[in-house]
Structure formats: C-alpha cells, structure tokens
Amino acid sequence: MRAYERIVEVLGDEADAESREWVRRKYTVRVRVAGVAAFAFFVMIMGMSGTPWFAISTFVLLPLMIVAVFFGVFMRGSVNKGLTRLIDDDCDPLLCARRTLALLEKDKKNADPHSGLFSYAYALRWQGKWNEAAKLMRDLEDDPDPQSGFLYHNLMAYCAFDKRDLKGLTAEVKALKELPSEGLPKDAPAHIAEHVALRDMLAKELNGKPSKAAAGYIQVADGPKALPAHRVLFSLKAADCLADPAERHARLTYVGEQGGTTWCAAEAKKRLEKESRKKLTDAPADTTASL
Structure with missing residues (x-):
C-alpha cells in the first residue's frame, strides 16, 4: 500500500x-x-x-x-x-x-x-503525537526488509527519548544493533551511536545523576553546530535536570519562544504557566494596614 x-x-x-x-x-x-x-x-x-x-x-x-x-x-x-x-x-x-x-x-x-x-x-513525532507515529509505522516492525526495520526502530527510539522512556529506548537500541548490516542505510551506524548517547544521558537523568545529564543536554543544546530544533529539544531536556530555578526558567522561556509548533514549545509554555500560578499562590498576602 x-x-x-x-x-x-x-x-x-x-x-x-x-x-x-x-x-x-x-x-x-x-x-x-x-x-x-x-x-x-x-x-x-x-x-x-x-x-x-x-x-x-x-x-x-x-x-x-x-x-x-x-x-x-x-x-x-x-x-x-x-x-x-x-x-x-x-x-x-x-x-x-x-x-x-x-x-x-x-x-x-x-x-x-x-x-x-x-x-x-x-x-508527527516532533508534534508530540508519538502514539500516532507508532501506529503508522507498526507494519514496518515485522517487515523482512532490514531498512524497514531500521526506519521503525529508529523512529521509536526518538519517541522513547522524547517521552523519557528509558526502558523503551534501551529496547530500541538493542533492536537496532541486532539488525543485519546488509541493506541498511549508510548512515545507520551514526544513528545507532546517537541513540546510544541519548540512552546514556537519559539513564543519568532518571538514575539520580541529574547534574551530569544536564551537562550532556546543555553541551548538545549550546553546541556551535546544533540545529535550532535540537537546541529547543535539548534545552527542554536540560530544564528537567537543572537545580537553579533562574537557569531552568531561562531555558523554558527560550524553548517557549523559539520552539514553534514542536511539542517542546507547548510543554515549556505549560511549565511556565504552572510556575507563574505557583508564584501567585505562594506570594504572601499584603498585610499592610491602610492609613
């Protein structure tokens, strides 16, 4: 079809x-x-x-x-x-x-x-429609053509990273490594290496090493050759791991302003709105007596 x-x-x-x-x-x-x-x-x-x-x-x-x-x-x-x-x-x-x-x-x-x-x-993945993307690609998972399997697992790995699904990303990396090398695109090894690096950064984030994960995310986001979409994505990922509220707020503001129609921009704006509401709730009431 x-x-x-x-x-x-x-x-x-x-x-x-x-x-x-x-x-x-x-x-x-x-x-x-x-x-x-x-x-x-x-x-x-x-x-x-x-x-x-x-x-x-x-x-x-x-x-x-x-x-x-x-x-x-x-x-x-x-x-x-x-x-x-x-x-x-x-x-x-x-x-x-x-x-x-x-x-x-x-x-x-x-x-x-x-x-x-x-x-x-x-x-669809960049819009945050991960379930729709997976549903669309499902038929390629069992296709005997190695390139079809590569396309499927490559996309599913990206989606797992976006969703902070370490178990899913690890499984996709394993599946990619097990694909026969014959028939794969020439850039397949580079993509697999990229997913391994993403898995390692996500593992640090979820296994109690947020500062190390933040350093990795920031290195990608602020790299001189980073594409705008990657700057947005990894700035959002860094914001998840930063302890300094001001630095986290700055990252979220950047993503919200520069993220366009990506899911990253929508997520950043949601978090900023939540922070704003929390500040209003936590602000002390004005008890100054009127003269």
Missing part, C-alpha cells in the same frame, strides 16, 4: 488545499518545465549534429522518459530537503506534516512507501 493511502487509512489525515497548491507551485510545475526545457535542449543538440528530423522521432519516447525520471527525482529530492528544514531550522513540524502529506498524495506512484511513512511519522 502506498504511503498516502496508508496514512489516510490508519490516521484519517488528508492533504489540505493550501498544501496541495504549494506542491503544485514548488514541485509539479517545476518538474514539467524542467523536463520540457531539457528535452528541447536534447532536440537542439541532435539537430546541430545533422541528425534528420525523422530519425529524432524514433527516439522521442526514450529521452523523454529519461528526462522526466531524472528531473522528477532531482526536484523531489530538493522539495524533501526543504520539508526537512521546516523542522530542523524553522521548528515547524505541523507545516512539514501538511506539506509532506500533500507531496505524498501528488507523487504517490513514485514515492517510496516506507520512506514516505517515516517522513510523515517523523513530523
């Missing part, structure tokens, strides 16, 4: 009109224009070489198919990178999910179903 059809069937989510129009402008029109331009260039080169026009007609279908496939793949890759940046740089997984769904609907015949499901589930 194609990714878009699977998403509609499992979650009931469908592409909206605004996102469909965005896909038309950024993807469909550009692919068609690029394909026509490239084919025109091909015909011009053939004509310049002295090839008779009747001979060109014999080869029209083949070059046209090649051009369409090449530019289709190129443009789709460009659009996919733009969608990823909506999360990494703009902290807007909500818009990313909407546009991803519209792209999967438009390009459902060519889109890889497993990668498509992962892309949408990844945007």
Whole structure:
C-alpha cells in the first residue's frame, strides 16, 4: 500500500488545499518545465549534429522518459530537503506534516512507501503525537526488509527519548544493533551511536545523576553546530535536570519562544504557566494596614 493511502487509512489525515497548491507551485510545475526545457535542449543538440528530423522521432519516447525520471527525482529530492528544514531550522513540524502529506498524495506512484511513512511519522513525532507515529509505522516492525526495520526502530527510539522512556529506548537500541548490516542505510551506524548517547544521558537523568545529564543536554543544546530544533529539544531536556530555578526558567522561556509548533514549545509554555500560578499562590498576602 502506498504511503498516502496508508496514512489516510490508519490516521484519517488528508492533504489540505493550501498544501496541495504549494506542491503544485514548488514541485509539479517545476518538474514539467524542467523536463520540457531539457528535452528541447536534447532536440537542439541532435539537430546541430545533422541528425534528420525523422530519425529524432524514433527516439522521442526514450529521452523523454529519461528526462522526466531524472528531473522528477532531482526536484523531489530538493522539495524533501526543504520539508526537512521546516523542522530542523524553522521548528515547524505541523507545516512539514501538511506539506509532506500533500507531496505524498501528488507523487504517490513514485514515492517510496516506507520512506514516505517515516517522513510523515517523523513530523508527527516532533508534534508530540508519538502514539500516532507508532501506529503508522507498526507494519514496518515485522517487515523482512532490514531498512524497514531500521526506519521503525529508529523512529521509536526518538519517541522513547522524547517521552523519557528509558526502558523503551534501551529496547530500541538493542533492536537496532541486532539488525543485519546488509541493506541498511549508510548512515545507520551514526544513528545507532546517537541513540546510544541519548540512552546514556537519559539513564543519568532518571538514575539520580541529574547534574551530569544536564551537562550532556546543555553541551548538545549550546553546541556551535546544533540545529535550532535540537537546541529547543535539548534545552527542554536540560530544564528537567537543572537545580537553579533562574537557569531552568531561562531555558523554558527560550524553548517557549523559539520552539514553534514542536511539542517542546507547548510543554515549556505549560511549565511556565504552572510556575507563574505557583508564584501567585505562594506570594504572601499584603498585610499592610491602610492609613
């Protein structure tokens, strides 16, 4: 089953009109224009070489198919990178999910179903919709293809970390390490190493070493190469472990202001509101007598 059809069937989510129009402008029109331009260039080169026009007609279908496939793949890759940046740089997984769904609907015949499901589930993860993401990816867990298993356990590991589920994260790391190396993406070892590091930081946090966990989270959040989304996520994680109320408040304020539509921003704002209510409740009553 194609990714878009699977998403509609499992979650009931469908592409909206605004996102469909965005896909038309950024993807469909550009692919068609690029394909026509490239084919025109091909015909011009053939004509310049002295090839008779009747001979060109014999080869029209083949070059046209090649051009369409090449530019289709190129443009789709460009659009996919733009969608990823909506999360990494703009902290807007909500818009990313909407546009991803519209792209999967438009390009459902060519889109890889497993990668498509992962892309949408990844945007759901950043919105804090972990149960929906797991439900969507469930079929990949038992798929014999190692890459499917990698996509499933990779996403579930991220979700477990978000939810502070050390037992779940440990199980996902174990499952990732047990996958056969053949057929996995080239960056699989890097992802597995990342999850091991996340597991170790979470273990320190939950096993009575919050200051050490905070140091690890802050190192990631304040790193010179950290993406905005990671700054937000790890600043929130650091706030869970900081003993200094002022420093914790500063981290939460940053996440609330810069977190966009991520679950991190919503969580930070909730905690700040709770702190504000607590201060009002704990504030001493004004007992100064009126003169």
